[in-house]
Amino acid sequence: MMKAVQIYGYSKKLEAHINDVPIPRINKHQVLIKTYVTGVDPHLILAIKGKVRIFDRYKFPLTLGIELSGVIESVGEAATDFKKGDRVYALMPLDTMGAFAEYVVADANIVAKMPKHLSFEEGAAIPLSALTVVQAFDVLKVKPGAKLFIPGGTGGFGQIAIPYARSKKLFVAVSGSESSRRFALSIGADQFIDYQKQDYVEVLKDFDYVIDTRGVSEFRKELRILKPGGKLLSLNAVPNARFAIQHGGFSTIQRILFGAIGMPFDIAAHLQRKTYDFLYVQPNGKQLKNITQWINEAGIKPTIDSTFAFPQVSEAIAKIAQGTAQGKILMTIQEGE
Known part of the structure; x- marks a missing residue:
């Protein structure tokens, strides 16, 4: 036992x-x-x-x-x-x-x-943070030199996402409490926003990507800071039809449901010439093996x-x-x- x-x-x-x-x-x-x-x-x-x-x-x-x-x-x-x-x-x-x-x-x-x-x-x-960021980058098809914002990016996810994004030559901005500023900058963040003193909508603009960790309540604000053609990927809002198609394995009822609840988000993004995606991380030993190699080479702790x-x-x-x-x-x- x-x-x-x-x-x-x-x-x-x-x-x-x-x-x-x-x-x-x-x-x-x-x-x-x-x-x-x-x-x-x-x-x-x-x-x-x-x-x-x-x-x-x-x-x-x-x-x-x-x-x-x-x-x-x-x-x-x-x-x-x-x-x-x-x-x-x-x-x-x-x-x-x-x-x-x-x-x-x-x-x-x-x-x-x-x-x-x-x-x-x-x-x-x-494992969770690293696989999430790798799979998120696959969905976003990130390109070197692009700008990424992670609201609330100072916890377990951010501490892997920030240095991984920097290794892909992205400009990285994150928000958090003032007590997290030194930590975020020390692991590679290019810009830090104290959410208690600043509204990131007033500070950031023309970003290529947002990885949302906050959910539905932040969706419209996050969408606003993206430039036309920008991509918003949520880890915590709602799935949509494209998510169901890309991942497969869902029932017909689930696919219909995902399409219905994600439609307002897809439409809002489309009207601004942007895209909305959702990610529900999956286990993947091959990706984790590649992450091990990156961590060994970069000396990440x-x-x-x-x-x-x-x-x-x-x-x-x-x-x-x-x-x-x-x-x-x-x-x-x-x-x-």
Whole structure:
């Protein structure tokens, strides 16, 4: 048996329970990972509250958590890229989750070996943010010399997105609280806006891209700072028809629904000769392997906001719900070797 953090249903109370559950078994295409550290991410809050039911209808009891670092415990016969003892990290599928557990089964094609210079804590801070920015850049088709704005870009996502964007020769502007200014500039931001003192709509103009982390409430403001032909990609607003077509795997009802709820956003963007896209990040071991190479070459070391012990899972969830982290929030499942 092992311990896992689970919920029994959707709830606004953000309650979770540490339960004893069987250690899962692998098939020939999977690996069993002994989990050392997990990332505590904003997606967690959406999942517990049932706000991602439009994408994922979970089976309960549900083991929470989507990113982790750890060591390979056993390997399926077809998972030839790994061996027992490998230090690895992964983003779990958002529709099943499962990272908040002492042992995790993952398809080998979503796992990658960790950057050699990172601790397990630092490794667990990487997969979600890095895969999100890589997939966002693929959708946006970013070009060197272009201008990117990330509102609220000083948390776990921003600390990877900013240096990655700079490595692609983009001009990067971010907004946040004044206490985040030094951090944002230190990791490569070209421009910082204190949202408590300045309205970015009055400061920024003619941007090529916006990666939205704030949701529907900021949509029209973000659209305004784009130049004609500019692209707005949201991580937190609503899906649209193009998202459904690009990703596939959705039911006919979901595709119709996505098209309907995204239509006002598509129309608003089209009227200004701009485009709107939505991203729901997907696990990808090949992309994560490429990210490992970039992190090794660039010497990237993510900033940790706070780390909680396994029994403190409720405190960790409460912390991420505050939305004030500077860097990554983590939870230690068991001590690394």
